[in-house]
Amino acid sequence: AQSVSQHNHHVILSEAASLELGCNYSYGGTVNLFWYVQYPGQHLQLLLKYFSGDPLVKGIKGFEAEFIKSKFSFNLRKPSVQWSDTAEYFCAVIQGGTSYGKLTFGQGTILTVHP
Amino acid sequence: GAVVSQHPSRVICKSGTSVKIECRSLDFQATTMFWYRQFPKKSLMLMATSNEGSKATYEQGVEKDKFLINHASLTLSTLTVTSAHPEDSSFYICSALDSRTYEQYFGPGTRLTVT
Numbered sequence: 001a002q003s004v005s006q007h008n009h010h011v012i013l014s015e016a017a018s019l020e021l022g023c024n025y026s027y028g029g030t031v032n033l034f035w036y037v038q039y040p041g042q043h044l045q046l047l048l049k050y051f052s053g054d055p056l057v058k059g060i061k062g063f064e065a066e067f068i069k070s071k072f073s074f075n076l077r078k079p080s081v082q083w084s085d086t087a088e089y090f091c092a093v094i095q096g097g098t099s100y101g102k103l104t105f106g107q108g109t110i111l112t113v114h115p
Numbered sequence: 116g117a118v119v120s121q122h123p124s125r126v127i128c129k130s131g132t133s134v135k136i137e138c139r140s141l142d143f144q145a146t147t148m149f150w151y152r153q154f155p156k157k158s159l160m161l162m163a164t165s166n167e168g169s170k171a172t173y174e175q176g177v178e179k180d181k182f183l184i185n186h187a188s189l190t191l192s193t194l195t196v197t198s199a200h201p202e203d204s205s206f207y208i209c210s211a212l213d214s215r216t217y218e219q220y221f222g223p224g225t226r227l228t229v230t
Contacts, residue, residue, distance in 0.1 A: 004158075009156075036221075042223070043119075043208075043221045043222060043223040043224065044159075044208070044210075044221035045221070046218070046219075090158065090159070102149065102161055102164060103149070103159075103161065103210075103219065104161070105158040105159045105160075106158060107157060107158045108157075108158055
């Protein structure tokens with residue numbers, strides 16, 4: 001069965017530190033990849049997505065992610081985090097190459113940024 | 116961005132009673148909506164896909180007679196937890212698929228507590 005793995009449950013950083021959150025998936029076929037963010041008390045919001053083309057995807061708020069097909073990975077990065085980035089981050093996959101199918105989520109990574 | 120609302124945001128009910136949760140897309144039409152369940156410190160688990168005008172498609176292990184889904188219009192899907200038990204206590208989240216852009220938008224979630 002399709003699965004999505006996020007390596008870190010909780011990451012703690014100081015402001016201006018660089019961030020990389022790992023995400024691996026198990027499906028071998030065509031996939032669409034997503035990163036969602038959930039700020040405290042708010043609903044899930046889309047950070048960025050990959051459907052095809054350039055494997056380096058830029059999203060909102062300075063986030064980017066790189067799709068490495070050979071490693072089945074889609075890691076999220078930000079060069080310099082801010083206190084306001086404190087949130088929970090979810091990697092998600094849709095298999096089959098459709099942009100509107102069922103999302104399979106990773107376990108989530110809580111990011112805490114200290115000022 | 117597009118807005119999806121859920122009502123109620125929190126509900127407490129007694130064991131054996133039924134609870135209805137509404138999911139509305141406020142400024143777009145959604146032929147497809149998804150219902151998720153989120154356990155503490157765990158990821159979102161897809162329960163079912165709700166399609167306007169047809170029967171919902173349930174994921175493996177989800178009891179369709181317990182979790183009744185109705186998608187009567189292009190902007191409203193409801194999830195009814197029937198004969199609720201304490202183990203049904205959870206955070207239920209819906210998402211709506213914008214029929215024009217195929218982007219998924221998430222509701223803020225409903226916290227159900229069964230006593």
